[in-house]
Amino acid sequence: MKLGKGSCNGTFGELVQGIIAERPFLITLPIPSLQSEATFVPEPAVSGIRVVDSKMKAKKAGESLLQLFGIRGGGYLEIHSNIPAGKGLASSSADIVAALRAIADSYSLPLTNEIISMIAAKVEPTDGVMYEEAVAYDYIHGQLIESFGALPSFILVGIDLGGAVNTIEFNQVPKAYSREDQEQFILAYNLVKKGFNEKNFSYIGRAATISARVNQKILPKHIFPQLDKLAHRFQGGMVVAHSGTVAGILLDGNLPDGDEVVSHLFREMSLAIKGVPINLFHYESKEKIII
Numbered sequence: 001m002k003l004g005k006g007s008c009n010g011t012f013g014e015l016v017q018g019i020i021a022e023r024p025f026l027i028t029l030p031i032p033s034l035q036s037e038a039t040f041v042p043e044p045a046v047s048g049i050r051v052v053d054s055k056m057k058a059k060k061a062g063e064s065l066l067q068l069f070g071i072r073g074g075g076y077l078e079i080h081s082n083i084p085a086g087k088g089l090a091s092s093s094a095d096i097v098a099a100l101r102a103i104a105d106s107y108s109l110p111l112t113n114e115i116i117s118m119i120a121a122k123v124e125p126t127d128g129v130m131y132e133e134a135v136a137y138d139y140i141h142g143q144l145i146e147s148f149g150a151l152p153s154f155i156l157v158g159i160d161l162g163g164a165v166n167t168i169e170f171n172q173v174p175k176a177y178s179r180e181d182q183e184q185f186i187l188a189y190n191l192v193k194k195g196f197n198e199k200n201f202s203y204i205g206r207a208a209t210i211s212a213r214v215n216q217k218i219l220p221k222h223i224f225p226q227l228d229k230l231a232h233r234f235q236g237g238m239v240v241a242h243s244g245t246v247a248g249i250l251l252d253g254n255l256p257d258g259d260e261v262v263s264h265l266f267r268e269m270s271l272a273i274k275g276v277p278i279n280l281f282h283y284e285s286k287e288k289i290i291i
Contacts, residue, residue, distance in 0.1 A: 001042040006101025008129050010034030010083040012158055012248065013241035015134070015192060015204060016211040018185035019177055024140045027192055027207075028128045029239060030151070036081035036094035038102035045072035049103075051077045057092050057123050058099035064119045065100050069109055077102065086164025088244015090127035096120045097130045117142035125171045134196070136189065142172070148196040152157040152204070153253025157265050159273060160222060161245045170219070170243045201252040205237020208250060210281050212238040221247045226272040234265050 009032050017026040043205070049066075051059045062077055075193070078101055083091040097116055104111035113130045118124040121142025127146070128137030136145040177185075188207040195203030209231060216224055221240060227247055231238045236251040249269075255261055 001044070002040070002101040002106055002212070004104070004106025006040075006098045006103075006105055007035055007037045007277055008097035008101065009132065009153070010036070010094045011088075011127055011129060012156060013092040013103075013239050013244060013246055014127075014211070015089045015208045015239060016185065016188045017139075017242040018188075018211060018214060019175070019182060020185050020189065022250070023145075024138060025136055025145055025189075026128065027136050027148075027189070028131070028134050029208075030129065030132060031089070032135050034083045034089055034094070035077060036098040036186070038077060038079045038095070038098035040075050040077050040099070040102040040106045040248060042073060042075040042106045048074045048119050049077050051079070051267060051268075053079070055079050055095055055099070056100065059094045060061070061119050062103050063121050064122065065103055065109070065111075065115075066107075068119070069107070071107060074179040075103070076105065084160075085158075086166070086244070087160060088165065088241020088246050090129045092124065093120060093127040093129050096123060096126070100112070113144070117144070122185035124168050134191045134192075136192075146193075148192065148216065152195070152199050152201045154201050154204075154249040155253050155255070155258060155262055156248050157262065158239075158248030159223070159253075159269070161247065163245050165219070165244050167243050175218055177214070181217075184214055186209050201235075201250070201254075205231075205250045205252075208237045208239045208284055211242070212240040212247070215242045217239055219243065223247065224271050226239070230268055230272060231251070233268075234261065 009278040015029050016028040017187050049059050049062045084087050085091045116130040125139045134148045159222050188210040191203045191207035231249045236249045
């Protein structure tokens with residue numbers, strides 16, 4: 001046993017989320033600068049896991065992990081995160097994954113993404129953030145559907161519309177997707193695959209826009225018309241948190257004069273959406289981010 005450490009990134013909403021053939025799925029949009037970091041101090045003589053800051057979901061997941069491997073002891077779990085809760089940024093999923101990794105590191109457990117998924121899905125619908133690459137993921141049952149690999153370079157200008165969404169309560173409400181909606185999900189899924197296969201971010205942006213439009217019937221964003229117009233004007237795509245409060249515009253990260261384009265888009269969004277706080281995410285590569 002030793003001091004265990006684990007971490008996990010968050011997301012900015014989802015590229016696509018819906019159902020195909022009655023199976024719920026999402027396609028992740030990992031954001032490496034959003035991080036949950038956990039440390040675990042093992043205490044063999046103590047039963048259960050102690051936490052602070054109401055990290056009860058991570059506590060529940062951690063205790064399930066110890067039970068799975070027949071470990072009777074417990075310990076102290078501490079989590080530090082820069083991911084706001086209730087926004088659609090995968091804050092609680094990232095906490096759970098980071099906690100499981102820290103506990104596994106402490107007890108040298110053979111933790112896999114499949115085990116993480118199994119445990120996380122029993123706590124709440126989970127966002128697939130145990131996978132660092134972009135993946136298609138069944139967020140209700142905690143199952144990997146397909147991995148797409150690293151995202152091509154992109155630019156994201158995102159906003160938070162305020163408030164919060166309870167993911168557990170939101171996913172308990174049936175979603176009334178029409179046959180046409182499900183056809184749109186299939187189209188979006190195939191566009192994402194095409195975008196990754198051809199390293200062409202325009203297809204991925206188009207897929208995100210399709211999914212965002214369908215989601216307007218489920219969890220509408222009041223600034224959708226303004227974002228839709230700006231995305232079209234700047235030849236980008238829309239991305240939303242399908243069960244959260246954030247939304248934004250995606251652009252190809254390899255645009256000529258990309259910094260100038262981002263500055264111009266930022267100004268246009270500020271004018272179009274007055275009174276809404278704007279966060280700027282500018283990816284120059286999958287390794288480097290400026291906020």
